[in-house]
Amino acid sequence: MSRVKVAVNGYGVIGKRVVDAVRKQDDLELVGVADIVTDYRIKTAAILGIPVFAAAPEKATEMRSAGIPVAGTVDELLSRVDVAVDCTPKKIAAGNKARYEKAGIKAIFQGGEAHALTGHSFVAQANYETALGRSMTRIVSCNTTSIVRTLTALKKAGLLKRARGTLIRRASDPWESHLDGILNTVVPEKVIPSHQGPDARTVDPDLDVVTIAVKAPENISHLHTWWVELTRSSTKEEVLAAFRAAPRIAFVRMEEGVTAINSTKELMSDLGRSRADLYEVGLWEDVLTVERNEVYYTYQVDNQAIVIPETIDAIRALAGIEKDAMKSIEKTDRALGVVKEFLQIEKEKAEAA
Template sequence: MNTSSKTRVAVNGYGVIGKRVADAVAQQEDMELAGVSDISADWRARMVTQKGFRLYGAASEQAQAMRDAGLDVAGTLDDLLGASDVVVDCTPKRVAAKNVELYRQKGMKFIVQGGEKHEVTGHSFVAEASYESALGRDSTRVVSCNTTSIVRTLTALKHAGLLRRARGTLLRRATDPWESHLGGIMNTLVPEPEIPSHQGPDAQSVDPDLDVITMAVKVPETLAHLHYWAVQLTRSADTEEVLDAFRASPRIALIRMADGLTAINAVKELMADLGRPHDNLYEVALWADMLKVQGDELFYGYMVDNQAIVIPETVDAIRALVGQVRDPHESIAKTNAALGIGAVVDALGGR
């Protein structure tokens, strides 16, 4: 039984998302990282123990392999779940869906990531849109990086009473940066074969009222995604009113080409200069000086860090499932303060 006021969080899977979730959870004053479970006994597992986190093998075989590699292993995933209140599954696509049966058998609250289908949990999560409907649930799915950005930006317009319908084109990075040597695409562009691409319907799993259609193409780079959007507003508006709508979201950072942020690599360099771990861009980085409004039509573009944008959402999803923080604004503020979200705006003079 947990006698601490802190929520004990297990992270299952220590890859691109898992390691960032573990770091973020460890920074929250109302959470305790119970430990990390994985199948690997290589350098990634060594990073777990080097950071002082408790390491667990996914099963006894993996735990023994870790011990044979000289790692300090606390036990197996079963042991970790027994010492936790909620588990965040960051295992590869479709693996998490299989793990769900174990979590349910143990009566565990759990979170899966956007690689799984909405039906796995019956609930899809973006803090600014669906926090309250996640309160006290047994499980939720934090949607993908691109879907998170879509819901954040369109929700900002919706809250301002400006959103009628939205049509977006996504330029998608080919693979995660650390896996560039394993594959990807080179000297070509690969269109997704269906319109709409899956991100539009996925956004509607968070908010069914969104009138949104997306198209997507994979491009030969790994830094981030780039979105272009054409939105019909509910009425004519001016540029400043639209920018104010985006400013009202605590997880949208308005950036400017006039500041030298003319490409996604420059924005990543800014994250490094800000001292963000892994150069994480948690916000949607939206170019304010590229945005155009013509009557009731809005056009804009933004950047999505595929490795980082879902991290604050995952932290908020933990609070929602546990139910100790019932106000989404309070949870978002806690998470943002712990992760330094807002520093981009501060670094650019508060714009």
């Protein structure tokens, strides 16, 4: 079977991670990336041997003058691929839709765009099958991805009735923290519910979910706290089993020294993760509490990484090369090193020690 040819439009926070993930899949082929910048970000791509195309024809000369080996225009890139993953800045992607349609290729957009742009929003474990063969889909935001992952786990276990969550959001992406952010304050979002709850229902309309968000003076990641009403009385063991059975949820524990969001990111770095990326929902196992038919839990969302596995699965779904959601999820996760337990030592190693 020939590999699906992929273009990534936009080599920023998400785009560069999508590029790395595509290159790790044996059924996908990265043809090139497109951008308009001339700084270190796109120069890094060229150094890594990734073909670079000008996302705007008028930028090609400027990019070449900066020493970037421009392979052609974005339209030339699109003429060579099956699927485009649009990782351009928020609201710019919508203007690219017509370009992908003209090229006759599939397209994937990120969560900064509206659901109406594609009419379909994607989280692999919840609605992979509905994306099969579609021309376009949208990967929901990092926070929405985490919401759908965790609530779908409870729903599939027959436990979910309704959910209410508070999101403590990072102030900016790390690479641009010198440009903006907040200091010595916490900023509540003025609209309740915040957009993540309604966005989760674009994936699963049956979810009874409300979210409240505040912005905090840090840029490591997001933190969620949740109260969920269950369909019946349950136990901590049953709830943990539901999360454990779901993909892309991994446990962290206070008792192991993972006591804050910086601890988790440091753990990812120590484990050798590229860019210290946390692809999983990092859920605190020893914080989770169950009281009869109510469960309370806290987890971490890496805003730069959590949507990367979903994007890879979306490529397969649109291209139609894998019909089974779990087979695609398992393939993606194996290539990216996604796990259920970060600190699980193999029995043989423990006994040898």
